[in-house]
Amino acid sequence: MSHISSRLRAVKCFRVFLLLWLTTLTGLAQAQSASPPDKATNAAAALPSPKRQLQALRITDAIKLDGQLDEAIWQQAPIATDFIQNRPNPGPHEKHPTEVRVLYDDANLYVGAIMHDVSQDSIMRELTARDDIGNSDFIGIFLDTYHDQLNGYSFIVSTGGVQVDARYSPAGGEDGNWNAVWDSRTSMKGTDWYCEMRIPYSAIRFSKAKDQVWGLNFMRQRKRDNQAFFWNEVKPAVDGFVNQWGELQGLHDIQPPLRLSLTPYVSSYVNHFPYKEQGTRNTSTSFNGGADVKWGINESFTLDATLVPDFGQVQSDNQVLNLSPFEVQFQENRQFFTEGTELFNKGDLFYSRRVGATPIGFGDVSSQLRQSEMGPDGQRRPGEAVVSNPGITRLLNATKVSGRTKNGLGVGVFNALSNDVYATVRDSVDGRQRDVLTQPFSNYSIMVLDQSLKNNSYVSLINTNVTRWGQTYDANVTGGLFRFANKKNSYAVDGRLVYSRLRGKQFGSEEEIGDQDGYKYQIGVSKISGNFTWGLNHGIESDKYNPNDLGILFGNNNISQGLYASYNKYKPFWKVNNLYTFFNLNHSVLYKPTRYQNANVSGGFNTTFTKSFLTVGANIDANPITHDYYEPRQYPLGDYYVRVPVNANIGGFISSDYRKKLAWDFNGGVRWYAEDDRLERPRRMGYGWNISPRYRVSNQLNFRYSLDWNLRQNQVGYVNGGLDSSLPQDTAIIRQLGGNVLLGKPPVDVLLGRRRVLTVTNTISGAYTFNNRMSFTIRTRHYTSTVNYRDFAHLKKGGLETPIDYRRNRDNTFNAFNVDAVYSWWFAPGSQVSIVWKNASSSFLESNEATPLYFDNLNNTINTPHNNSISIKILYYLDYLMVKRQLAG
Numbered sequence: 001m002s003h004i005s006s007r008l009r010a011v012k013c014f015r016v017f018l019l020l021w022l023t024t025l026t027g028l029a030q031a032q033s034a035s036p037p038d039k040a041t042n043a044a045a046a047l048p049s050p051k052r053q054l055q056a057l058r059i060t061d062a063i064k065l066d067g068q069l070d071e072a073i074w075q076q077a078p079i080a081t082d083f084i085q086n087r088p089n090p091g092p093h094e095k096h097p098t099e100v101r102v103l104y105d106d107a108n109l110y111v112g113a114i115m116h117d118v119s120q121d122s123i124m125r126e127l128t129a130r131d132d133i134g135n136s137d138f139i140g141i142f143l144d145t146y147h148d149q150l151n152g153y154s155f156i157v158s159t160g161g162v163q164v165d166a167r168y169s170p171a172g173g174e175d176g177n178w179n180a181v182w183d184s185r186t187s188m189k190g191t192d193w194y195c196e197m198r199i200p201y202s203a204i205r206f207s208k209a210k211d212q213v214w215g216l217n218f219m220r221q222r223k224r225d226n227q228a229f230f231w232n233e234v235k236p237a238v239d240g241f242v243n244q245w246g247e248l249q250g251l252h253d254i255q256p257p258l259r260l261s262l263t264p265y266v267s268s269y270v271n272h273f274p275y276k277e278q279g280t281r282n283t284s285t286s287f288n289g290g291a292d293v294k295w296g297i298n299e300s301f302t303l304d305a306t307l308v309p310d311f312g313q314v315q316s317d318n319q320v321l322n323l324s325p326f327e328v329q330f331q332e333n334r335q336f337f338t339e340g341t342e343l344f345n346k347g348d349l350f351y352s353r354r355v356g357a358t359p360i361g362f363g364d365v366s367s368q369l370r371q372s373e374m375g376p377d378g379q380r381r382p383g384e385a386v387v388s389n390p391g392i393t394r395l396l397n398a399t400k401v402s403g404r405t406k407n408g409l410g411v412g413v414f415n416a417l418s419n420d421v422y423a424t425v426r427d428s429v430d431g432r433q434r435d436v437l438t439q440p441f442s443n444y445s446i447m448v449l450d451q452s453l454k455n456n457s458y459v460s461l462i463n464t465n466v467t468r469w470g471q472t473y474d475a476n477v478t479g480g481l482f483r484f485a486n487k488k489n490s491y492a493v494d495g496r497l498v499y500s501r502l503r504g505k506q507f508g509s510e511e512e513i514g515d516q517d518g519y520k521y522q523i524g525v526s527k528i529s530g531n532f533t534w535g536l537n538h539g540i541e542s543d544k545y546n547p548n549d550l551g552i553l554f555g556n557n558n559i560s561q562g563l564y565a566s567y568n569k570y571k572p573f574w575k576v577n578n579l580y581t582f583f584n585l586n587h588s589v590l591y592k593p594t595r596y597q598n599a600n601v602s603g604g605f606n607t608t609f610t611k612s613f614l615t616v617g618a619n620i621d622a623n624p625i626t627h628d629y630y631e632p633r634q635y636p637l638g639d640y641y642v643r644v645p646v647n648a649n650i651g652g653f654i655s656s657d658y659r660k661k662l663a664w665d666f667n668g669g670v671r672w673y674a675e676d677d678r679l680e681r682p683r684r685m686g687y688g689w690n691i692s693p694r695y696r697v698s699n700q701l702n703f704r705y706s707l708d709w710n711l712r713q714n715q716v717g718y719v720n721g722g723l724d725s726s727l728p729q730d731t732a733i734i735r736q737l738g739g740n741v742l743l744g745k746p747p748v749d750v751l752l753g754r755r756r757v758l759t760v761t762n763t764i765s766g767a768y769t770f771n772n773r774m775s776f777t778i779r780t781r782h783y784t785s786t787v788n789y790r791d792f793a794h795l796k797k798g799g800l801e802t803p804i805d806y807r808r809n810r811d812n813t814f815n816a817f818n819v820d821a822v823y824s825w826w827f828a829p830g831s832q833v834s835i836v837w838k839n840a841s842s843s844f845l846e847s848n849e850a851t852p853l854y855f856d857n858l859n860n861t862i863n864t865p866h867n868n869s870i871s872i873k874i875l876y877y878l879d880y881l882m883v884k885r886q887l888a889g
Contacts, residue, residue, distance in 0.1 A: 045090075045570070046490065046530040049233035052246035054080045054216060056102040059110075063103065067185035067196050069112045077101035077112075080218055083229035088577035088608065090236055090570050094229050098139070098220045102248065107257065107881070111155075111197040113139045115220060119191050124223035124659070125159035126699045127769040129777065130826065131176060133158050135659060135696060137223050139195050140164075142245055144215025145206035148408045149243040150452045152215060153204055157184045157195050160699070161772035168242050169410075170458055170483070172342030179339055180204070181261075181830040181877060202259045202881065207406040208299055216248035223659060226613055236570045239489050239528040240456045259296025260880035263830065265289065267310050267873035274865045292336070292875075301403030301411065306336045309395055311356070313822070313836045313873055321785035321814035323720050323757065325630040326554045329353075336398060343402050343412035343448045347462050347479045347496060350446055351552035355416050356395045359439030360472075360507050365389050365423045368436050368508070382428035389423040393439050408452035416444045420469075440507075441469040444550060455485040457492075464550040473504030473513040475549035479520075490530065495523040500546050518545030518556065534565040543592045543636065555630050557637050559594070562586040572610055581605045590629060593638045598626040606653075613659070618652040619669075631718055632750045632795060640750060642716060643799045645684065646674040664693040679793070679801060681754060685713040701768050708761040716801075719753045719810055720787065721846075729808035736804065737794065750795040753810065758852050759785040773826040778819070784857040786813040786850060813850040815861045816842045830877025841866040 057077040064071070080100040085092045096116050103110040115137065117123050128134035133156070140156035156164040167178040180203035187194045206212065218231040232246035267288045274282055290308035297303055314333040322328050330353055332338050337352035344350045365386055372383040398416035405411075421439035426432070443466070450460040460481040467474045479498035485491065498520040502513045519542050526535030543557040562585060569579040583603040589596050606617030624646055632640040651669025668689035675683050688710040696702045723730040725741050734741055738748030765779040792806040819839040826832050841864045851857060 045235055045237045047235075047488070048238050048244050049084075049235065052080075052232045053249050054078055054102060054231075054246065055250040056104050056109075056248055057250065058252065059103045059105050063110050063196070063198070065183055065185050065196050065198050067187035067194050069114065069194055069196060073103065074101055074112050077103055080231050083218070083220055083231050084233040085227060085229050086219075086234050086236070087228045088226060088610070089572050091233075094220075096222070098218070098229065098231075100139070100141075100218050100231070102141075102216075104251065104254065106254065107201060109143075109199045109201070111141050111195070111199070113195045113218075114192055115139060115195070116192050117222070120188060122191075122222075122224045123159055123188070123193055126696065126702075127160045127772060128158070128162050129767065129769060129775040129824065130162060130772075131164050131179070133162065133164060133221075134702075135223055135699075136160060136162070136221075137193070138164070138219075138221045140219045141197065141199075142168075142215075142217040142219065142242075143204060143248070144242050144245055145204055146404060146406055146408070147213055147215050147247075148404075148452050149215060149240075149245075150408070150456065150458070151404060151410075152242045152245070153180075154219075155180070155182060155184075155197060155199055156219070157186060157197060158772075159186060159188075159193050161186045163772070167340065167342060169342040170452070170456065172345055175340070175342050177335070177338035177341075179335075181879070183829055200881075201254065201257050202261075202296070202879065205296075205300060205302070205403060206254075206256060208256060209406070210253060212251040212254070214248040214251065215242060215245040217245040226657075226659065237530055237568075239485070239492075243456055243489070256296070256299035257881055259294065259302060261294045261830075262291055262878045263293075263875050264291040264878075265310065265873060265875045267312070267871060269312060269869060269871040271867065271869045273867045276865075297401070297403075300405050301401055302340075303399065303401045304336070304340065305397065305399040306395075307397050309334075309336060309398065310873065312869070313834060313871055315779070315820050316781075316818040316838060316840060318781065318783070319816040319818075319842060320783060321759070321787070323717060323787070325633055325718070327552075329552055340400070340402060343410050343450055344400070344414050344446050346448060346450060346460050347481050347498065349462055349464050349477055349479055349498065349547055349551045350414075351550065354466075354548075354550050354552075355398065355444050356393050356418060358391055359393055359421045361436075361438035362389060362391060362423075364508055365425070365436055365438060369425055370427070384425045384427050387424040387426045387433065389438065390421055393418045393421050393442075404450075404452070410448070410450035410452065412446065412448035412450075414444075414446040418442045418444075440472060443467045446550070453484070455487055455489055457484045458482070464547070466549040468504075468507075471505060472507040473502055475546075476501045476503075477547045477549075477551065485528065488529075490527065491525070492528050493523075493525045495521070497521045498545070498547070500544075502546060502549075515544045515546035518542045520545050520556075531569065532565070532567045535563070537562050540591055557591045557629075558588055558597070559591050560586065560588040575610055576607045577610050579605060579607045590637060592636075595629075595638060596627060597629065599624055613657040615655040616652070618650070620648070620650045622646075622648040627799060632752075633718055634750060639797045640795060641799045642718075642752065642795065643676075643678075643801075644673075645676055647684075648672055649686075658694075661696045662693065664691065666691050679803065681716075682714050684715060686715075687711045687713075700770070701766075703766045704764070706761070706763040708759070710757075710759045712755075712757040714754055714790070715757055716752055716754050716793070719751050719789070719792070720812070721810065723747065723751065727808065729806070733804065733806050749797075751804070751806070752793045752795050752801060753789045754791050754793070756788045756790065756852075757785065759783075760854055774824070776821075776823045778821040780819045781817070782858060782861060783816040784813065784854065784861070786852040786857070787811060788850070788852060809847040811847060811850040813845040813852075813857060814842070815845075815857050815864070817861045817864075817866070828877065830875075830879075832875045833872070835872050836870070838869045838871075839866050 055078045059073050081097055083094045083098050099114045101112045124136050126134040126136045136158040138156050138158045140154055142152055142154045144152040150170055152168040154166045165180050167175045182199045182203050184197045220229045234244045269286045272283045288310045293305045295303045311334045317330045332352045369384040373381050396417040396419055400414045402412040420441050422435035423438050424433055445465045447463045452458050462479045464477045477500045481496045483494040500518045502516050522539035524537035527533050538561040541556040541558045545556045547553055565583045567581050585601050587599045600623050602621035604619030608615045626644040627641040629637040629641045631642040634640040649669055649671040653667035655665045656663045671686035673684035690708045692706040694704040723734055731741050734747050739745050761783045763781045767777045769775045789810045792804050793801040794804040795801050821837040823835040843864045
């Protein structure tokens, strides 16, 4: 009876979900059949606004950059004013005028802006680190220097003088990691605030044409009322951003300068770890030096190179306990790989963490050790032990060339070299050491061609290649992408075709690589502008498709298709500022053999209340029975799968007004599963929530705290850690699963475990900003995840599970702790001193040592040996033109 009732509850769940979405779709239909005036209004909202023009004024006398705008020439320049609101209510004209003027000479573009307001108390001005606006007003200029309506730059300055810059492209959207060297000043006068910017031509790229027209826009934020305004109206219902800018005219006889800069660095590290081993030093030091080079090959293309790079000061990775069959994707924090990489990220074929990643033979060192053996005298002779096994690959250099011609052809070339990496092992008898190669000398390269077309369209060709020295395999991936939109920019078709090719032998083996030839394609059609948008897509990833040597893929061998729809209201109504809704329907089968995997229906909404600026949202999804072919770790896919019962999730979030000193975010969700009708198991459940308060003590000091709590009850999955043939408890199970311990034959079938997984993450961070060029930040993170196994099952082909008597304690707990403290001082444009302290530790507890008690884990983490590192790094920016002028003067 319990099985029948669970099925009835599942059916009711689907009925309720479908009823909700039928109601939503009815509302959409009513919206689409609105009265003629409403139709006309909606149609106008989906069309770009007419392009405004502004004349730039050439100057001959120097401008003193002081944020005062007191030179007489500023009063002679045409004014850009009458900005139009973009949020929270698109359309109204500004009540507090903004006045922006643009000047230029042979070397720089100058921007002077006056932002009128009610009083100084109305002007928010929190100080933050570079590239972070915080709770502050700002003014920004946007430039499309080739006027292709696809690619652009932004230069933004807050009231406190904090600089933010970014690049825009169809490939990468907004790339906030891009940094240019430019200068700015701000000041306050009465009820207004002023801003002056000097943007050298060396910071941007443009053609050699005698007379030029650039795309142009300005943006102002009035944080007090959470308002954002653009000079040339940007409509949220129109697809695209750069295509909605105005025009900067009057640029005559400017030439792209020689763009050549050198940024040498020196760094020093002191590292301490309490090894507590005789003959091993607890403290080590190192001194490093290198340089970054930028060279403008011509007006379109720039070469960036890093020579003997040092990435030791980047933020620590968020280490986690990984129970999934897929690798963990870590965030890229190395500036060389985050800045100006929009071309290389086209098609999602480049995962930059592969460059300088863990050596491919890192996990195989133990298999190459001489094992302990029994001597002729009956005494056991110890074998070899690992002394050191580097977990990263040190780069020798990395170079990228990128740019775009005046005809819209983007070209990107990336290349990096890494040296051999060796592990060191020691013979336990005579102490002799030898090296084991874990990563051969390797070359990583990417080539991209990206042709911009009219109407926000493009065609692209991408190739990635990894070539390794010696007896191992090489990898090559080639992909083509396209997107074509109609003249009104209301509909688009897009697609891609990718081919992967691997040649050679497995590293450290005579076995040929398996995934030699594979492919992927995807095709889609969509409505991209208006309040109501939708899309259809279909794609295939073959069973041999493998871009993982320089990209990342979470499972291939898929045929998938999907439908998505969205209806958004951008104007205020009732008590809210807007409404965003979404609906998705997806289905997937294996490519080979063609077998059902999963289906999913989901939807949700979010909105912001007008008076309180409280943002709320909710989502729901439902899944029929799923066949998870990846969880058993059995390849090729198709015979084994873990059957996941019907399940549904409901979740939501609340986010308060960030303008207030105390603000907070909360989100949570519950996933409910039907009972398993094959085995007498307790129902699976999933719970999770996060709370993240933030407190702004002053305009210079703020703190943030985040608590994540996640519980998965009665989850069924592959037993992490596998089976150990040297343990008696595992030997019997290996035989039951079809393996042969004596012959070294691995199990044919799979051991699954029903488990409780509790994960808790605490993160505390604080920041003190001395001024707009000097800041101190600290971030502390403690992560703990505990796995408690309840019982075990024998998984056979076809998803058949039977209980199995397995007595070994497989409980485990993983703890990770990190502190990152950074002092940063930009003492000159492009030049920086940074002092970093890092503290890190981790522990993996098994069997009876594992505990689900949080404070026991915290205490264990505190008492685990920690690695401490203190480093100082100095960069000094040398611009050729600047040095030349100083020498000439």
